[in-house]
Amino acid sequence: MDPFYSNYIGIIIAAVLILIVISVFLRFVPVGLWVTAYFSGVKVSIGTLIGMRLRQVSPNAIIRPMIKATKAGLDINTNDLEAHHLAGGNVNTVVDALIASQRADIDLEFIKAAAIDLAGRNVFEAVQVSVNPKVIVTPNISAVAKDGIEIVAKAKVTVRANIERLVGGAGEDTIIARVGEGIVTTVGSAMKHSDVLENPDSISRMVLGKGLDSGTAFEILSIDIADVDVGRNIGAKLQIEQAEADKNIAQAKAEERRSMAIAVEQEMRAETQRMRAKVVESEAEVPLAMAEALRSGNIGVMDQYRMKNLNADTDMRTSISGKSNEEE
Incomplete structure (x- = not known):
């Protein structure tokens, strides 16, 4: 192979390796963010930014709010902001709330604002409501x-x-x-x-x-x-409902009394029918008893005729009495 081409390929490989190294370096070392922070007055080292990367913390989420706080004159360090971020808080909202409270002359410290934010309340909105009811x-x-x-x-x-x-x-x-x-x-x-x-x-x-x-x-x-x-x-409305309820109760009680009266009447009818059945049964035994008395000689034929006449006379008197009552 021609030495010229060998040197050319070597240069290309070296350039690719250099680009890879630079890319990896820029991936873990946000030089642009460091430059922005430096010229904004935020003193943060490259090692701190690399440590944030290793701790899986986005440097932008810490440095950008830090720049706002520094420009507003707040005394906050990156460790407090990073700790709040790792705890699940919203660093940007807390910094905005601190800036707004400073402008509104409200005494609000970072620890208090961070506690409010971690409690689930929007601390920036709370400061706004405190200023504007x-x-x-x-x-x-x-x-x-x-x-x-x-x-x-x-x-x-x-x-x-x-x-x-x-x-x-x-x-x-x-x-x-x-x-x-x-x-x-x-x-x-x-x-x-x-x-x-x-x-x-x-x-x-x-x-x-x-x-x-x-x-x-x-x-x-x-x-x-x-x-x-x-x-x-x-x-x-309550009086109407109460009157309706009282009416329903009265109707239920009247129906209960009616049912009890019907039951008593039916029971009396049944008892009357039982008595009549006993009377009929007793009357049916009279001829048998008289026949037995005649056979045994306890009564005579004339006694039987007198009894029939007495019964006929009784029936006639009863009939006459009934007609007289009807005429009256």
Whole structure:
């Protein structure tokens, strides 16, 4: 082989090896990010960036927020940011929250912001709500005054985030539930529904005075009744349902008494039929008894005739008595 071509192939192989080495080096050593950090005032070494790669931490996820924090004048080190990232937190959100709190003159440290973020709350949004209060609109809440008339109310609750209670504090659902409970209690204590319609601000004053934001992540600034409507006449509806229930109970008891009377009547009829059957049976035995008496000589023929005459006379008197009663 020609020495020229041999040298040419050697140069190509060396160039490919150099490119591979450079690619591997740039893969583990983000030189561009290091240069950007250096000229942004973030003092981070190449070894630190390589260590992030080895710990499977994206250097961009740490250095970019670090650059923002440095430009904003915050004193944060890369170890804290990396530890928060490894714990599953959002480093960029925490840094944005710290910058926003610094601009709004809110005392918020990195440890507190990281704890809020790891607790599952959006710390940057919390800082924004702390500066710019948020309005929570409750659903329609039904309550019944003492006169039985239903009142349907909707409230707007203006709240501000309480940074100190974000960790462990209740959320918006608790605020809505407590406001709803306060509205139901206030309307329920009113003697007439018209009193509530005339003074809807009485609901706001009473509910606001109950300290509903206790134990929550918010501070209630105001409660405004946005809408009040008259609903159903619950009292009349309950009275109608009670009357219907009483009627059904009375009908059931009357049906029970009727059934018992029918049963007693049927029992008396059965007893009467049994008595009649016994009478018929006894009357059937009379001729046999008389025949036996005649054979034994206990009675004579004349006695039998006198008995027949007595029976005939009795039947005639009974017949006459029955006709007289009918004529009267």
